[in-house]
Amino acid sequence: MSDATRIVIVGASVAGLTTAETLRAEGFTGSITLIGDEIHAPYGRPPLSKHVLTGEWSPDQASLSDPDELAALDLRLMQGARASSLDVAAHTVTVGDEVVRYDALVIATGVRARRMAGTRDLAGVHSLRTVDDVVALRTELGAAKHVAVVGAGVLGSEIAAAARKRGLDVTLVGRSSELRLGQVGTHLSSLIAALHRENGVDLRLGFDVTQVLGEGRVSAIVLSDGTVVPADVVVAAIGSLPATEWLNGSGLTLADGIVCDSNGLAAPDVYAIGDVARWRDDLTTAYTRAEHHLKATEQAQAVARLLVTGEESPAVVPFFWSELYGTKIQAYGRFPADEPLRTIAGEPGDGRFVAASVEDGRVVGVVGWNMPRDFRLARADMVASAAPALSSPITTDPIGARL
Numbered sequence: 001m002s003d004a005t006r007i008v009i010v011g012a013s014v015a016g017l018t019t020a021e022t023l024r025a026e027g028f029t030g031s032i033t034l035i036g037d038e039i040h041a042p043y044g045r046p047p048l049s050k051h052v053l054t055g056e057w058s059p060d061q062a063s064l065s066d067p068d069e070l071a072a073l074d075l076r077l078m079q080g081a082r083a084s085s086l087d088v089a090a091h092t093v094t095v096g097d098e099v100v101r102y103d104a105l106v107i108a109t110g111v112r113a114r115r116m117a118g119t120r121d122l123a124g125v126h127s128l129r130t131v132d133d134v135v136a137l138r139t140e141l142g143a144a145k146h147v148a149v150v151g152a153g154v155l156g157s158e159i160a161a162a163a164r165k166r167g168l169d170v171t172l173v174g175r176s177s178e179l180r181l182g183q184v185g186t187h188l189s190s191l192i193a194a195l196h197r198e199n200g201v202d203l204r205l206g207f208d209v210t211q212v213l214g215e216g217r218v219s220a221i222v223l224s225d226g227t228v229v230p231a232d233v234v235v236a237a238i239g240s241l242p243a244t245e246w247l248n249g250s251g252l253t254l255a256d257g258i259v260c261d262s263n264g265l266a267a268p269d270v271y272a273i274g275d276v277a278r279w280r281d282d283l284t285t286a287y288t289r290a291e292h293h294l295k296a297t298e299q300a301q302a303v304a305r306l307l308v309t310g311e312e313s314p315a316v317v318p319f320f321w322s323e324l325y326g327t328k329i330q331a332y333g334r335f336p337a338d339e340p341l342r343t344i345a346g347e348p349g350d351g352r353f354v355a356a357s358v359e360d361g362r363v364v365g366v367v368g369w370n371m372p373r374d375f376r377l378a379r380a381d382m383v384a385s386a387a388p389a390l391s392s393p394i395t396t397d398p399i400g401a402r403l
């Protein structure tokens, strides 16, 4: 158990807020300072691309807490306040002119969207990470006809689906020849590609964007084969950069995120959680960083519990979900690229199935496609058995062979 009486959290989004909530829930009575550089109260990002961009939700509906719940946490919330440096030896964080002291520090600064090079002065080029981003993009989509989305990851797919829902012409461009879906990787690429095509997206995979055309405002993008794709709005979903610039020179190990042990410890009394953190996985000995809402929540709970009770939590298993054109996709665990998925319920051809990733005879990941109940059961099976042999009747056909 830690004897910390002053806990400082940097980053006031889902990981930071969950840390504060869990600290109080576990009985911590000391002071909590939550420092966030956004001016908004903590909100969740998953609804931004699924519901706010389409116009179904107002930005407020993405909020993670109401003012009463925040007040009940009895914390000092510093909004619009950016931490600029960390002194590990002195146990201080600098925020503007103020030096904030901590006994324990939790870093939850997440990632920032990677911008498209050379487009800074061009109107109509967007990225999507924050609530301000989604408000700006939503406004421009209201007057747009043709949108080019750049990025073969899940965010690019979600933005393309939202733009189609708004009735816009959409071109989705990916540098890689396959579409990726979080930790599931490219296993479901052909299914996602089929979904996009059925819903009218012009899919251009395996192309770089070599030029963004326009004077003052974007008018088109040029692909590596010379194709000119007209676009009055371009959305770049081309990855992210961990928000660690303020930690340069702090002595923390920074390597595509903050390198931590399997409890999130990055330096004496300094923990990192969520999208910014690269935790050691004791099972595989790899240091992994994943951008998943629930993983951020679980790491926050684990660190808060460790600080209050001294108890370590079980390893956090990645859990991810998405929604494309009404198709609900859920994934739990790992999906090694060289292990084909195997169906355990439903049929990919029917648009409803659950599939497993099997490594050395053990289920190491399950993914559900429009089958939430069966996915839940498969996930429970995997958790209950700690995934020894296969308890479910797994077909011998790799899923890719049926598509």
Ligand SMILES: Cc1cc2nc3c(=O)[nH]c(=O)nc-3n(C[C@H](O)[C@H](O)[C@H](O)COP(=O)(O)OP(=O)(O)OC[C@H]3O[C@@H](n4cnc5c(N)ncnc54)[C@H](O)[C@@H]3O)c2cc1C
Residues within 6 Å of the ligand: 010, 011, 012, 013, 014, 015, 016, 035, 036, 037, 038, 044, 045, 046, 047, 048, 049, 081, 082, 083, 084, 108, 109, 110, 111, 128, 129, 130, 155, 243, 246, 273, 274, 275, 276, 290, 291, 292, 293, 294, 296, 319, 320, 321, 322, 323
């Ligand atoms: C549009 C979108 C849709 C998504 N959909 C899904 C989904 O369907 N499923 C899923 O599992 N995950 C999804 N994600 C990922 C999920 O939102 C992230 O995993 C989650 O937000 C991580 O939380 P976090 O608190 O670690 O980091 P963040 O949410 O990035 O929060 C970090 C906070 O710290 C602030 N900050 C940064 N630097 C400083 C500093 N120096 N001082 C003070 N504050 C600072 C940032 O401004 C930010 O407010 C989505 C992400 C986006 C952008």
